[in-house]
Amino acid sequence: MLIALLPGDGIGPEVITQARAVLEAVCGDRLTFEEALVGGAAYKAKGHPLPPETLDLAKRADAILFGAVGDPDCDKLERRFRPEQAILGLRKELTLFANLRPAKLFPELADASALRPEVAARIDLVIIRELNGDVYFGEKGMRTTADGRREGYDIMSYNEDEVARIARVGFETARARGRKLCSVDKANVLETSQLWRDVVIEVSADYPDVALSHMYVDNAAMQLVRDPGQFDVIVTGNLFGDILSDQASMCVGSIGMLPSASLDANQKGLYEPIHGSAPDIAGQGKANPLATILSAAMMLRYSLGMAAEADRIEAAVAKALASGARSADLGGTVTTSQMGAAVLTAL
Structure with a gap:
């Protein structure tokens, strides 16, 4: 090979x-x-x-x-x-x-975690991040506004097939682990996230054995520090996944x-x-x-x-x-x- x-x-x-x-x-x-x-x-x-x-x-x-x-x-x-x-x-x-x-925290590294040892010891999760969409691949550029000011823009978008595809990976991974999937979005503000949540719910009908929950990304960032042991599998978009996975690295001791x-x-x-x-x-x-x-x-x-x-x-x-x-x-x-x-x- x-x-x-x-x-x-x-x-x-x-x-x-x-x-x-x-x-x-x-x-x-x-x-x-x-x-x-x-x-x-x-x-x-x-x-x-x-x-x-x-x-x-x-x-x-x-x-x-x-x-x-x-x-x-x-x-x-x-x-x-x-x-x-x-x-x-x-x-x-x-x-x-x-x-x-x-x-996942190696017990030997409990003292290296930024969290209290009893909190860090419970970390055993997988973050599944979609990689082909979101602001990373959306239209982007620099332009000049009507009043002559510089303005940068990056368009966040997902179509339903992209969401369904990554959602299935999330459900399959959760099915092989603790059968809990948390979908992280920002549906209270972003239309992209509203579509994300709607499609994840639709896909969940094929996985009745997996408990699905939803969490806004700002709350998820807080909960990863407060009680990371509550998570089994997290599925989320490109931008949110990039940030949350780096945060998780410090919960287990080092990004290394x-x-x-x-x-x-x-x-x-x-x-x-x-x-x-x-x-x-x-x-x-x-x-x-x-x-x-x-x-x-x-x-x-x-x-x-x-x-x-x-x-x-x-x-x-x-x-x-x-x-x-x-x-x-x-x-x-x-x-x-x-x-x-x-x-x-x-x-």
Whole structure:
């Protein structure tokens, strides 16, 4: 099986290196790897953040392991050339519409959570974020008003098929877990959210065994801090999901701990840590590779049918943490390569 490795920018290459080592240890010669440039690194070398050869590799591969994109040197480029356009382009070209972001507290990291230990201990949820719609892909631009003032605009929109598609992913995921699905929207203000809520309710008729609830996004943000244990599966739109999943990361100790999967209708996926490229610590050995290693485990489970191997990796991460290994974001001094080595030792 072919794995496309897209390290990207900043700390991306460092964390991808550690994840690849873990995959090679667990899967042996069952996986082959091809690497390609993406993001700012690709722009500097090829003139585009998502070169044709990178997109071709992504399409040929059985799954994609992605590092991170983002380079301060590229911040003033035309938007279509900025590193972040690479991940948006991959989502669009590969129809990766469902983003799964699990958030579960490793007991060993209870002291690293921003929440009280007894509150944090109850966190075991999945946030499902729609990826192909919302303000990220709606019409946008800059214009001048009648009185000569600058005005920026971004249009938020969803059609009912897009909502139904992601709602079914939410219900199916909840059915396989605790059978509770919370749909997060802003239906009291936004017409887009009203359609979202109406369609989710319609789809729920096919899932009578799953308890459906609704929550406004501002309340959901509060409840994630107040009582995160109440959630099993959350399904929400692109913008709200982006924000809530980052918030959830601090509830479990660090943004360096959360993996994610972006899936198409056939379970082919792009797997990446939810943290960014962190250019301020790139090349210093301070990056936490665990989110990327856990993303690799998700890849084995969801796209490659290797659930037992995924379980081994996740158990090894827990064992490494139990041994006391802590990277800088977790309050320790273990380097990126040392954290990777701790997982290999635990395997």
